Amino acid sequence: MSDLTASYATDTPHLPGMSDEIAIEIRDMNKWYGDFHVLRDIDLTVRRGERIVIAGPSGSGKSTLIRCINRLEEHQAGQIVVDGIELTSDIKNIDKVRSEVGMVFQHFNLFPHLTVLENCTLAPIWVRKVPKRQAEDTAMQYLEKVRIPEQANKYPGQLSGGQQQRVAIARSLCMEPKIMLFDEPTSALDPEMIKEVLDTMIELAETGMTMLCVTHEMGFAQAVADRVIFMDQGQIVEQNSPQEFFNNPKSDRTKLFLSQILGH
């Protein structure tokens, strides 16, 4: 554990069953898009096994924050340490972090010209150098976990949105990540498909996976999250257990947000 990691190990809620180990440590992190100061003084410690939901109004910086965690976006100040590795411009560290961190996007981002099975085995074979047969066996196990093994030989365009998103989750899991990031995974789905993806995420949460989810699904937050983080205008305004967050919001900005999305 680095000094940085050790020094902040005690400032987050510690729930029964949650590890003492730190999965992600973010300190005084700032990011700009040109002149626009998109993330301001972000401090966040995520324990291994913790399930975090990041909520907040549109444009508050939620996606940018999680994209910084696997360096899809670069931060300009402060520190981000993932699984003990500090993200700097060092490409070796970036590759190491990316091999530990899976990400699921709003628009699935599957390769349309590859079958479901090929989507799931591509990175294990080419990045992890797993033998093809073994990669296929592992992929089938994860496709069974997300309940679509029968779709293995189809192409993404032949699947519903909900099925494609479950393939995207299976594909990430095939790399055996330690941390999963979800960026509004249900926002592009028709209402009847949202539940099947949320159910898959709930099952994943039950395995003890460390998860950070940007989502507007507040039912999911209430059911699954250990902690809800509320962002506004590039800052973490409030963070608390779901119970406290929804029943006893502290800041006016959180109260306004909740009144808008929950209608009370």
Ligand SMILES: Nc1ncnc2c1ncn2[C@@H]1O[C@H](COP(=O)(O)OP(=O)(O)OP(=O)(O)O)[C@@H](O)[C@H]1O
């Ligand atoms: N590549 C970019 N270049 C410049 N500005 C950007 C870029 N990406 C995002 N932004 C701006 O940064 C701000 C935060 O965007 P971000 O997507 O992180 O917000 P968000 O909270 O995830 O919003 P939403 O809920 O609508 O997805 C927004 O004002 C957005 O317009």
